[in-house]
Amino acid sequence: xxxxxxxxxxxxxxxxxxxxxxxxxxxxxxxxxxxxxxxxxxxxxxxxxxxxxxxxxxxxxxxxxxxxxxxxxxxxxxxxxxxxxxxxxxxxxxxxxxxxxxxxxxxxxxxxxxxxxxxxxxxxxxxxxxxxxxxxxxxxxxxxxxxxxxxxxxxxxxxxxxxxxxxxxxxxxxxxxxxxxxxxxxxxxxxxxxxxxxxxxxxxxxxxxxxxxxxxxxxxxxxxxxxxxxxxxxxxxxxxxxxxxxxxxxxxxxxxxxxxxxxxxxxxxxxxxxxxxxxxxxxxxxxxxxxxxxxxxxxxxxxxxxxxxxxxxxxxxxxxxxxxxxxxxxxxxxxxxxxxxxxxxxxxxxxxxxxxxxxxxxxxxxxxxxxxxxxxxxxxxxxxxxxxxxxxxxxxxxxxxxxxxxxxxxxxxxxxxxxxxxxxxxxxxxxxxxxxxxxxxxxxxxxxxxxxx
Ligand SMILES: *Cc1c(COP(=O)(O)O)cnc(C)c1O
Numbered sequence: 001x002x003x004x005x006x007x008x009x010x011x012x013x014x015x016x017x018x019x020x021x022x023x024x025x026x027x028x029x030x031x032x033x034x035x036x037x038x039x040x041x042x043x044x045x046x047x048x049x050x051x052x053x054x055x056x057x058x059x060x061x062x063x064x065x066x067x068x069x070x071x072x073x074x075x076x077x078x079x080x081x082x083x084x085x086x087x088x089x090x091x092x093x094x095x096x097x098x099x100x101x102x103x104x105x106x107x108x109x110x111x112x113x114x115x116x117x118x119x120x121x122x123x124x125x126x127x128x129x130x131x132x133x134x135x136x137x138x139x140x141x142x143x144x145x146x147x148x149x150x151x152x153x154x155x156x157x158x159x160x161x162x163x164x165x166x167x168x169x170x171x172x173x174x175x176x177x178x179x180x181x182x183x184x185x186x187x188x189x190x191x192x193x194x195x196x197x198x199x200x201x202x203x204x205x206x207x208x209x210x211x212x213x214x215x216x217x218x219x220x221x222x223x224x225x226x227x228x229x230x231x232x233x234x235x236x237x238x239x240x241x242x243x244x245x246x247x248x249x250x251x252x253x254x255x256x257x258x259x260x261x262x263x264x265x266x267x268x269x270x271x272x273x274x275x276x277x278x279x280x281x282x283x284x285x286x287x288x289x290x291x292x293x294x295x296x297x298x299x300x301x302x303x304x305x306x307x308x309x310x311x312x313x314x315x316x317x318x319x320x321x322x323x324x325x326x327x328x329x330x331x332x333x334x335x336x337x338x339x340x341x342x343x344x345x346x347x348x349x350x351x352x353x354x355x356x357x358x359x360x361x362x363x364x365x366x367x368x369x370x371x372x373x374x375x376x377x378x379x380x381x382x383x384x385x386x387x388x389x390x391x392x393x394x395x396x397x398x399x400x401x402x403x404x405x406x407x408x409x410x411x412x413x414x415x416x417x418x419x420x421x422x423x424x425x426x427x428x429x430x431x432x433x434x435x436x437x438x439x440x441x442x443x444x445x446x447x448x449x450x451x452x453x
Contacts, residue, residue, distance in 0.1 A: 005087060007249040009080035014072050015244040018237045021275040021348060023063035024282045026355070029233070029347055031059075032319035033309060038453055041319045049218050049226040053123040057234040065237060067119075074118045074151055078107045079241065083249035084414075089378040090398070097401035098255065099394060101414040102246045102273060105381065109144045109174070111416030112269040113229055116238035117141075117148030120227050124154060130223040131155040135185065135210030138164050138338035139171025140384075140416070141229035146180035156180035159187065159213045162205035164338070170420050185210040192216050192315075206331075207341075208314025215317065230266025231312065231321075231346045239272025242413060247276050250411065256286065257411035259397060263389035264293040264302065264360070265339040267346030270390075273413040274358065275348075281357055292397075293345075293353065293360040294389040296368075298436040299332040301325065301345050302353055302360035304443055309453040310344060320451065323350040326438075327446025333436040335365050336424035337385040343446075363392045364435040369428040371395040372418075384416040385424050 022029060031040040043055045050058075057065060067075075086099040104112040124132055132149055135158070136142030142158035149156040158180050165172060165184040172182045183189055185205045186196040190213045196203055203209075218226035228235065250256060260277055262270025270293055280286035293302050305324040312318035314328055325344040332341040344350075352358045365385070372388035374395060375381065383391060390412045401408050418425060427433050 003087065004253070005085055007083040007085070007252050009245060009248060011076050011080070013248060014075050014079050015067060015241050016072070017064040017066050019240040019244060019276045019279065020060055020063055020065055020237055021278065022061050022233065024279055025351070026282070029351055030322035032321050033453065035311065035316070035320050035451065049215060051124050051127040051129060051225055053127065054120065054234045057237055058232060067241070068122060071119050071122050075241070080245045081106050081242070083246055083253070084379070085253065086379055089375060092374060092378045093395065093398050093402065095398040095402045096405055096407045097398040098407065098409045099398060100250065100253065100255070100257070100409065100411045102242055102411070103381070103414045104242065104269065105383070105414060105417035109140070109147050110419065111140055111144065111384065112239060112242060112272060112413070113141055113144035114147055115241055115272065116229065116235045116268065117144040118151065119238045121145070121148035121152045121154055124225055125152040128223065129154065129225045131157065131221070132225055132227045133157045133159070133214040133217045134227045134229065135159045135207060135214045137161050137207050137341070138168055139175065139420070140339055142180070142182065143171045143174045143178070144229065145227055146175040146178040149180065150178045157217060158182045159185040159210040161185060161207060161210050162203070168420070185213050187213060189213065190216045206314060211313045212315040212317055230268040231344070233348055235268050236271040236275065236346055236348055239268045240275050242269070242272040243274060243276035246273060246411065255409045257289065258408040259290040259292060259410055261292050261294060261390045261393040261397070261410065261412040263340060263386045263415060264295050264345060264349065265386060266342050267349035269413050269415040271346060271349050278352065278357055291358040292393055293349065293358060294393040295360060295362050296335055296337055296340050296389065297362045297364050298335045298438055299326070299341050300362045300438060301343065302350070303362045304438070306447055307350060307354050308450060310450045312344060320453065321347050323347045324353065325450065326443055327450050329449045330443070330446040333438070335436060336421065336427065336433070337365065337389065339386040340389065361393055363389055366428065366433050366435050368392045369425070369433065381414070382418045382425065383414060384418040385421050387415045387418070390415070
């Protein structure tokens with residue numbers, strides 16, 4: 001019999017409920033705090049910018065949360081996504097390890113992000129919201145939300161960091177094709193944007209500024225809410241559709257992973273793959289399972305940050321979140337994995353890492369692209385620079401298996417394609433990528449500015 005390369009599910013096998021890891025945590029998650037009172041934030045404070053259903057999901061401890069039929073209907077456009085066995089990569093590496101990956105690059109926006117964008121657009125539509133605002137760096141999240149809102153008839157305003165807006169036009173074109181309006185940030189649309197432009201008319205923008213503009217826009221307009229593409233509990237919850245499918249597919253392959261890898265920016269794609277497996281570790285069924293977050297050495301949140309309360313944004317406007325952080329004033333060097341340049345990480349992923357259920361590793365961008373090039377050579381797919389971090393983790397693990405002779409089953413989340421990141425690939429291929437190690441003194445400086453709780 002020919003050995004299988006792809007493990008596919010039928011459309012009716014798309015999960016009917018998301019898995020909520022909060023149900024199985026040994027102790028509850030520390031709540032977000034109001035920065036002035038240092039008291040837990042109540043649902044009312046969040047209701048101005050988020051719909052009620054998502055606020056409920058954020059704090060829910062129910063193990064299973066039903067996926068609305070309307071959302072599953074949209075998921076059918078590209079889900080279930082295939083699970084691949086990377087046989088050609090195994091051969092190229094001459095490893096006895098068995099490498100599997102879940103391929104999220106088949107969605108219309110090309111990544112895992114629409115798994116939550118579609119769900120968020122749906123709940124907002126149900127509650128009568130007419131427009132969503134958000135921020136985007138290079139445009140992956142903005143384009144996913146543009147896609148999601150289009151499907152449920154909502155308007156969408158995306159504040160895009162001005163340098164990216166000018167230098168990386170293609171995701172903007174995608175957003176506009178799907179009917180969203182894309183505004184270079186800082187803009188004159190908001191009081192905050194105007195104040196920034198008054199100080200510095202040539203300001204290139206930052207994710208922090210764009211977040212502040214998107215929140216102000218939502219808070220100051222009727223029937224308008226704000227949407228976030230990673231970090232929050234409800235976002236990670238929606239992404240578990242990835243891991244739940246992967247679990248069914250690994251079963252068809254007759255396998256359970258020894259180790260799971262994923263790249264971590266805010267933590268949503270990796271948590272989405274890993275949490276349904278971590279459930280078995282939390283219950284004691286699979287105590288030996290390992291889950292490894294892969295991050296850039298230039299923004300080493302989990303490997304070098306500290307676990308404490310900090311602001312979620314650079315402008316110090318959001319509630320305080322308990323997480324690994326490099327300090328909200330931390331400015332990451334200009335590496336090409338835009339999606340991984342965040343000073344913090346999802347509180348759920350951080351807690352599980354702090355308590356030893358998950359681990360983390362950090363890599364330089366050149367070695368990361370080197371691994372992704374091997375992957376492209378073996379498997380064909382040219383992955384996103386973010387995803388390439390997970391590929392590096394997997395290749396290293398497979399090479400360790402080659403030394404020890406272990407036939408480990410390795411699984412990773414192949415979070416997206418790199419077709420809009422070819423300028424980064426070009427820089428790598430022509431030896432123009434610089435490796436940054438974040439200087440210890442600068443980490444200490446930013447950490448000194450974290451609020452005391
Ligand atoms: C945005 C993005 C990431 C990083 O975000 P997470 O929330 O950590 O998943 C990773 N991969 C791709 C392809 C992305 O677009």
